Amino acid sequence: MARNDIEATQATCLSPEALQSASAFTGQEDGTVGMGSGQAKSETDTANFINFCAGRQLTDGKQVANGSCNGIPMGRIPASKKMISAIITKPGLGDKLFSNATFEITIQTRNLHAGLQANPAATYYSAPQDLDADGYVMGHCHVVIEEIGDLRSNAAPDPAEFVFFRGINDAGDGRGLLRAPVPGGLPSGIYRACTMVAARNHQPVVMPVAQRGAQNDCVRFVVAAGEI
Structure with a gap:
């Protein structure tokens, strides 16, 4: 076998240094730390699930x-x-905005190295989450607005239906504040604006512990014609 072929073969093999032994266990074996009632068994694999997607439709950088x-x-x-957190500072809860008038969404983030967004059409989910030299997640923030019909609505909105979406590509003001203009505003209605903080390749950011504050925020607001 030629040297190039050997190197290519080695590059597609799981390194022993990358093997995580926890994947071989369900988490429900007798004596396992953290066991509790109502827990589901984890799926298992002795090779880091390296071939989990074999024979299935691959994402391969596409949406x-x-x-x-x-x-x-x-x-x-x-x-x-x-760990990352975010809060929408504008619009505020229950704020009333003029219809069809440009406004700005502002988001205060914490511990996000913002301004890094990969090509969503060709490299979607195609690389792992990574950290900068100081240990902060490198990524960006999306913002989405959905019409919900009522400030007290209890109906979960259809995620395929939204009136505004934007990925914020820039690094903000250097202190975690990000901005997203909404050109032309929105028609009269009741809306929900939410953040979706992501790593560079658009995957939701992964945090180190389960019990933590949320890394995203939502706020409900009103858009109306005439006097508010």
């Missing part, structure tokens, strides 16, 4: 509307003291 399987590792996870 596959009919569903797909992505075999890319989750990647590097920050320390708990560097």
